[in-house]
Amino acid sequence: GGSSTPAATGPIKIAMVVPLSGSSAPSGLTMKNGAQMAVDEINAKGGILGGRKLEMDVQDSACDPGQAVSAANKAVSNGDVISVGGYCSSATLPTLSIFNSKNIPMIIPAADSQDLPNAKLPNAFLINGTGVQQSAAAVAFMKKEGMKSVALVDDNTSYSKDITTETNKELNADGSIKVLVNTSVTAGEQDYSSVVNTIKTANPDMVYWTAYYQEGGLIINQLRTAGYTGKIMVADGSVDASLIKIAGSADAEGVFATSPPTPATLPGAKDWVANYTKKFNAAPGPYSTQSYDAVRLAAQAITNAKTTDGVKVINALKTIKGFKLFTGVLQFNSEQTLKSGGFVVLVVKNGKFVLKDSLQ
Amino acid sequence: MAMVEFQDVEVFYGKVQALRGINLTVEEGEIVSLLGNNGAGKTTTLSTASAIVRAHSGRVSYLGKDITKANPWDVVKAGLTHVPEGRRIFSTLSVLENLQLGGYLVKDHRTVAKRIARVYELLPLLAQRRAQQGGTLSGGEQQMLAIGRALIAAPKMLMLDEPSMGLAPLIVAQVMEVVKEVNEQGTSVLLVEQNARAALRITHRGYVLENGMTTITGTGKELSADSRIVDAYMGA
Amino acid sequence: MTTILDVQDLYISFGGIKAVDGLSFSANENEIISVIGPNGAGKTSAFNCVTGFYKPTSGKIFLQGKDITGLRPASIAAAGVTRTFQNLRLFPDLTVLDNVRAGMHLYGGQNFLDAIFHTPRFKHSESFMTAEAHRWLDFVGFAGARGIPVRNLAYGQQRQVEIARALARKTKLVLLDEPGAGLNHSEKQELLQLCRKIRDLGTAVVLIEHDMGLVMEVSERIIVMNFGKEIADGTPAEIKVNPDVIEAYLGKEDDPDPAEPSAGVHDSKESGL
Amino acid sequence: MAKSKSKSERVNDNAELSDNVDASMAPRLIGKPQSRLSALFESKRLGWAALAIALILPFIIATPYTLNVMTNAAIFVLLAAGLNIVVGYCGLLDLGYVAFMAVGAYTAGIIAKSFELPLFFTIPAVLIMTVLAGLIIGTPTLRLRSDYLAIVTLGFGEMIRLTANNLAITGGTGGIYGIPGLQVFGIELQDPVRFYYVCVAIVSVFVLAAARLGKSRLGRAWRFVREDEDAAEAMGIHTYKVKLMAYIFGAFWGGMGGVLFAAHLSAVSPHSFVFLQSALVLMAVVLGGMGNMRGVVLGAIAITLLPEMLRNFSDYRYLVFGILLVVVMVFRPQGLWPSRAYEPERGFEGTKRSRARAAAKGQTS
C-alpha cells in the first residue's frame, strides 16, 4: 500500500536521489556520505520531534531522467517525507513534479541549473548557488585579476554548460574581456589534446573549466604540458583533492576555483573534515558539505513545523531564519534559491585549496 | 585391421533421426562406395566418421581406436580426411591459400609446396586459377579444388561426398582416375556417389543405405549386377 | 511457337577471364533447352546475366520482346524470369511452405493495412498462398515434412523445394542450374518427368546439366558452350555425334581413357587466358 | 522440457558447427512444439490473458513506484516491438534505435510545448518526422551488411543525441521540460493510473499490429531478406524497398515510444538517449527471442524490471545485472521465448497417394 501520508511515529525517512552508477557515481557517493554524516550526528543527539530518528533512503538515478523518475517514485512509495537529493539537473527536473504532487519538500544540494527555479514549483529549494551566481563570481574575479581574454570550456552537461553560457553572456555584455574560445569536451575521455591545442593557439589570459575534477585534472595537466602559461580557473565541481592529484601538484599549483567556501577553507571546519575522513576513510568531495547542510536544514525545517507534513514543512522552509550553512547564513530569494551564492575564489597553494578572495 | 568401422551407429539432429544403426567397414587399401537415396544418411555417415557430427549411440573406430567422441582435428591428424558435400571452399581465400589450408597440419612447408605442385599436375585447371578467389570459381572448379585440398594432407584414408557432383563427364572420369590412383598409392577411400555407374567402376566393395540403415552390400561387380541397384541407381 | 527469351551477343568478363564471350541463343514456349559445356564454360554466368545478378559487359537480353538487360534481379524476376541456383539458395531457417510462398511474393493481393486489420482480402490471400504452396510442393513430388525449416531436409529434398519455389512464380521462363546434381538415377527419372510437366505448363525451360543421360532424354534442343562461346546448337541426336562436343566435353562414352580427359582439361585451360 | 530441448539443439549445433556462424541472426529450432504447455504458449488467448493481467495489476499493487515501473515497462515493450521489426524480422542490426525514440520525443515535446497542444495532436507530426528519420538512416545503409550497419546506426544514434544536446530548439543539454501532458477532449490523462492504462492501450495496439505485420506478406519478405538477399531478389523481392519499410515501421514504433516517454516524464533531455538505451532495447529483443513478438514483450518486461528489482543492491546493481544477462543467455541461447519456424502440416503428408494426387494436379494445372 503506497499511502504517502507521512507516519506520525517511527523513523523519519529522507529521500536522496543521486547517481550511484554511471560516470557521475563518484559525486553520488560523496553526497551520500555527507548526508549520512548529518543524519548520524542528529540521531546521536536523539533525533527530532521528540526522539524520532532520521533515516536515509538513497536511490540511484544514474543521471538518467527515466531512472531518476523511477527512483523518485520509489522514494515516495517508501513514505519518505523530504528529499535532499538532486545532482544532475536534467535528471532532477522531472522528479520535481513527482515530489511536488505529494507535497514533499526538496532541498537540492547540488543541481543548480536555472531550469530548476524556472519550473516554479513550490516544493523545490536550492541551497547551492546557481550557475548565474557562480558565473557572476567568476566574471568579478576575472576583472579583478585584470584578464583581457579568456577561454570557456565545459563538458556538455547542463550544470557546466549553464555556467559557461552565463559567463559568456556577462562577458559579452560587459565587453572588457574577450572570450577567445568557448568549447565543450566529452566527459569520460582521457586525451583532451585537441581542445588544449585550440586554447594554446588562441592563448587567452585565463582558461575557465566549468565541469568536474576528473577531466579538469587532465585538462590542467595537458594544458601545462603543452606549455600554456596563462591562468587557469575551475568551477566548484572541480574543487576536490583529486583534481590536484590528477593534474599533478606542480601543474595544479596556482589554479583558481569559483566555489562556495569549502570546510578546509572555513575556520573551525577542520574537525568536520577530520570526522568525515575518519568515518568514510575518504576526503569529502564536491557537494558533501551541501548534502550535509541539506539534511540539517531538513531536520530544522521539520522541527520548526513540528510535523513531517509536507505543506507545513515547505512553509517552514520558506520562512526559515538565521540558519547557518557552510556557505554562511541561509537566505532564500523569491525563486527559493540562495539570495547570494556565497561564492568565493579559492586557489591551489602547496597542493591544497585555500581561500584566495571572498569577493566581498 | 579395418581402417574405419561403424557398429550400430545412430545419429539424431535434434528430434530427427538420421542414422538408425549403420554397420560398415573399410579395410586397408579398399575403395568402398556408399549408395543411397536422398536423405538416406550418407553425408551424416561421413560426418560422423570425421567427428563433426556426434553419434547418439554405437561406435565408430578408426584403425581400431574409438573415435566416437574424438575431436575433428585429432581425427584429421590421424590421417582421416573428409571432402564434404557442397565443397565448402573458403570463398574469399585464393585457390592457393585453400590448398595451403589443406596442409594445415603438415609442419614442413616444403612438403606442402611439393604436394600442391602434384595437385596442380593432377588438376591442371587449378594451376590456372592459383590467385582467383575460391568463391568465384565455377561449381566444377570448386569441386576440383575441394578434392585437391584434401589430397594435400596425404591422408591414410579419404572420404569423398559426391565428388562428381557438378562435374562435366570428362572431368568425372578424370576425378575417378585420380581417386583410383590415390588409392593405388595406398590410401583407403570411402566414396559417396550418386553417379553409381562411375563409382562402381572403381570400387572394391559397396553398401546401400536406406533411411539410415545399411541394407545391401557386396563387391563392385556384384552390385553392378544387382538388379535393385541397377534400377535405382544406374539405370539400364 | 513464340520466342520467350532472346539473348544476343552476350559478353561478360572478370579480370582476365572471359566468362561469357559472345553468346547468343533463344528459348521458345513449350520447349526444354539444355545448356551443356565443360566446367567453367560460362553457363552459370550466362544465367546470372539473364537474371540480373551479373551486369553483362555488352550484349542484349530480351524477354518476350522486352529489353531486360542490366535491370536489377528483382525487376527481371518481376518481368517473368525465375531460376534455381547451382548451389542451393533457400531460406534455411524458414519452413518449407514459407520458402515456396516466397515465389508468390509478387502476386500478394494484400497490403500492410490488410495485414494489420486482418481484412477479408488478407485472409483470402493467405489461404490462397498456402494452398498454392502445397500444390506446387505436390507438383514437384516433394514427400517430406512441410512445416519444418528447410535446413533440416536432405540435399535432394532441398532441391525439390527450390524448384517448387521457382515454379510458384508462374513465369513464362524457368532457368534450372544443374537440378540433377546430387540426385541418383531414379530421382533423376522423376526430375525428367518434372521438367516435362513444367514445359506442359506452357513455359520455356532452360536447364544446365552435366548428366548426359538426362540431357539427351529430356531436351528438345541442346546448346553447347565452351570458353564462353556457343560451339554447337542442335537436337540431342546431332549433338551426340558432333565431334567438337565429344572432343571438348563428352569424351568417348564409357571406358575413359586418361589421355583424353587431360586433353579436355588442357582445352578448358585456354578458357582462362 | 524447453530446457532439455535447447540443450539437444546445442549438441546438434556443435555438430553442425558450420550452421552456426553463417547462420543468420535468426533463432532456429528443429521440430514442432508438442507438449500441451507449448501448445498453450502458441495459442492466441495468451495475448489476451497477458493484457488482462496488465489491466488488473494496478488494483493489486498501485504504489506510485510500481505504477511508474509498469508504465516504463509498457513503453519499453513498445520500443522493443519496434526494434524487433528491424532486427528480429528483417535482420538489420540497429545499435542506435533510441534515435527514433528521440526524434519522436523531441518532435512531440517541442510542438506540444510551443503550441500548448495536448501530445496526442502531435502524433501526425511525429509520424512524418520518424518516417523521414527512417528514410534518412535507412537509405545510406541499404548496401551495408550487418555489422557495418551496426556502426552506422550507432553513429546516427549518437549524432542525433549530440545534435539535440547542442541545438537551441531542443533546449540544449537541459532539454525540454514542462511538456503538456496527455489529454483528449479535456479529459486529463496525466494521473499515473490513467496514464498507465493509456500506455497499455496504445502499446498493446502497436504490439498486435507489429505481430500481425510479421505474419503477413511484408513480414515474410522481411524474413526472406534476412535469410538470403540474393535469393529474395531472385523471387522478385525488391530488397531495398523491403528494408526501408522495416526501418520506417521501426522508426514510427520508436517515435511513439518517444511520445509516451515524453508524456511520462513531461520532460525530454539528451541524457535519455545514450547508447546504453539502444543497447537495452536490443537486449530486450534478443533476451526475449528475436522475431517472436511474445518473446520480445517478455524480454522488454524482464529488462525493465530487473534493474528495478536490483535497486536494493544499490552499488552492485549493474554488476549483478550484467552477470544475470550472461547467465540467462547461456542457458537460453535462443532467448527466453524463441520464435519457432513451424507450421501445421494440414495433413499433406508425403505419401504415395499425395504424390499421385500431385501428379494429377500437375496435369490439370
Place this chain on the structure above:
Amino acid sequence: MVQLLWNGLFVGSFYALVALGYTMVYGIIKLLNFAHGDVYMLGAFIGFVALSGLGAIPGSLSLVALAIVMLISMTLTGFAGVLIERVAYRPLRGSPRLAVLITAVGVSFALEYGVSAIFGPNPRVFPVRLSNEGATMFGARFSFAQIALMVIALLLMFGLDTYVRRTSTGRAMRAIALDPKASLLMGINVNSVITRTFFIGSALAGAAGVMAGAYYGNINFLMGFIIGLKAFTAAVIGGIGNIRGAMLGGLLLGLLEAFGSQWFGGQWRDVFSFAVLILILTLRPTGILGGRVTERV
C-alpha cells in the same frame, strides 16, 4: 597544424591498439566484443595494483618498472580474455550471433561495476606518471613519453600483423571466420585458435590500458566504455576483421577527432567524425581495407 596531426596520430594509436583486439575477435567469430573496452580498463587497474605493490619507485627506474608491469598486465588481461571467452561466449557458439552480443554487454557491465565495487567509483591516480618533457619541432610539441608509447604501440601492431600474415595460424583464423566446419575438416583446432585470438587481443588492450594510465595519470572504472566504442568505430572504418584496417582506422579516427574539434568545436567533434564514417561506408560498404565479398550465386 603539425601539432594537430601529431595529437591525432597519438590518440589514434591508442584507438588502433584497442581496435586490433576488436577486429581480431570479430574477424574470427564475427562477435562485436563490447567487453573489449573494459578489458583495456582492467589492464589499467591491474597495472595500478602492480605498481602500487612495487611501492615507491625512483623516477629513473619508473620506465623499467612500467615495462615489467606492462608485461604482467598483458599476461593477466590475456587470461582474462580467454576466461571471458570460455564462460560467456563459447557456450553460445551455436546460437544466433546477437545472443553473444548481449552476453558481451553483460560481461562489460560485470567488469565495470566489478572494478568499481573493488576500487570504488572514484578515479584512481596512477602511481607512475611519465615525465612530460619533450622537444619542439615544426612548431609542434612532441613529448618523449608520447614518442616512446607510439613506438611500443606500432611495434605491437606490426608484430601482430606479421604473426597473422606469416604464420599458418593467421590463415587458420581467416578460415574459421569463413567456415568453421570446413576448418575442422582441415584439422584446425578451432577452440585453441579462438582462445589464442582472445589472448592476444586482450593482451594488447591490457597494454594500451597500462600505457594510458601511465601517460594520462588517472584511471576509472568507466574509462573503457568510450574508447571501446571508438575502437569499434575504428575497426569498422578500416574494414572490420582486417588487422591493418584496424590500425588505419584507429589513426584516421584520431585525426578526424583532432581536426573535427579544431574546425567545429568540441561539441560537434563526434558528430563530425561519425558523419565522415558514414560517408566512408556509403562509398566503401566494407570499410577502407575491407575485403570485397564477391557473393557468387
